[in-house]
Amino acid sequence: MEFTTEKSSNYNNLELMPVKEILQHMNEEDQTVPLAVAKALPQIEKLVEVTAARMKAGGRLFYIGAGTSGRLGVVDASECPPTFGVPFDMVVGIIAGGDTAIRKSVEYAEDDIEQAWIDLQEFNINDKDVLVGIAASGTTPYVIGGLKMANQHNIATGCIVCNSGSPVAAEAKYPVEVVTGPEFLTGSTRMKAGTAQKLVLNMLSTATMIQLGKVKGNRMVDMQLSNNKLVDRGTRMVMNETGLDEQTAAKLLKQEGSVRKAVDFYKK
Template identity: 60%
Template sequence: MKKTTEADSLYDGLENLSTLELLTNINREDRKVAEAVELEIPNIESFVNACYERMKDGGRLFYIGAGTSGRLGIVDASECPPTFGVPHGKVVGIIAGGDAAIRKAVEFAEDDMQQGWADLQEHNINSNDTLVGIAASGTTPYVIGAIKKANEEGLLTASISCNPGNPLSQLAQHAITPEVGPEFVTGSTRMKSGTAQKLVLNMISTSLMIKLGHVKGNKMVDMQLSNNKLVDRGVNMIIRQTGITYEEAEQLLKLHGSVRKVVELYNKY
């Protein structure tokens, strides 16, 4: 299989370029990413609709990957509770090599075909859940093994990769494959491929959380009030919805703990 993610960069002699030339050319390549993701919107839509049907009935969303891909899944999963107020464990990120691999690469962790499913078993994953395999190349054994087993166990499966016709995309029920072309630094998939994966993950989790009712209008009404900035944001949301004073809104928010509860209670009376 020809891997565009491993193809030679369109640029050479990088060490001889000026800072401005480096930045300009990286940016030129990055502009291609959003267009590649746009072409995948029908595939993303199909997956989100299928995943929503499971999640509204209590199913969970799992991401699994190695290296950069695994870290991106963990970042997206970890941001769902504070942003949308969902419980920890509703969206879960798994990385080859375990939590230690989030900061430091674990050698050969991605090469074990059985370990991905074994790691998922620690979360009691079941047929009501959804598994997204993330791998720029689409050839990572850790991810492929997990997706293959998930299919056998009746889970909904999807893949996010950047090589056309790769083994992972052929296994997943919903293949999302933005083709971003060669990286600026040959084979450095933390660049365009990683950006494409991040954009797709943003689209998946955000659209799911909106469909599940965690956004009202365009506001994060279920966000966790974990710092002063977010408390202030919540107070201003309440003011716009109710017309009460800042002091009243702040008092009610601290009493009830969420923007949604305050607005719903206020509108009741």
């Protein structure tokens, strides 16, 4: 069975194209991605709902994947603590081949059907948790094996894939299938498929954190104040919520450690 992510590009003789034409065609292909994601919104909604419910009950969110898919999961997981002020182990990204594979490809790591479950044991994954497998092709053995074992242990399972009718989606109880079609560069799923996966991950983690009360209005009130830009942003947020002048707001923010705590302290 040939999946659409592996089908030949709609363009040929790329090496003969002027740079302007290459960029125009890539951009044209990229514009189809949000439309493909839109078709999957009902599936994404179900995955967000079960994830939020499990996490409200004390569960965690795990991502597993290989190559680009694995890296995207690691990125999304690593951005949750600074953005939403959650513990570093509340959202966990695991890549086939270990952290080395984030920077350097680890040969055949994705072909080990048993390793994902072994990797997950380091975190004592259990039936309170959610496991999302990320695989553009939907055929990655590492992801299939992890989802299969998670199902056997009553762990909620989801996936983000870019083909329909894939083995990964068959294993996931809450599959998300964003069919992105042939890539501009045949088979290069770090392009449209990777973009689609990033969009879905943005939706999944952000919508879940909103459900968990980590956002107020439209503000990241629990964000970590880890650099001057974020301190300045937090100070403005405190000023907007309290009417305090900049110096007083900055002092209160530093004292309390987060926008939420600073505003709550002021309103006591």
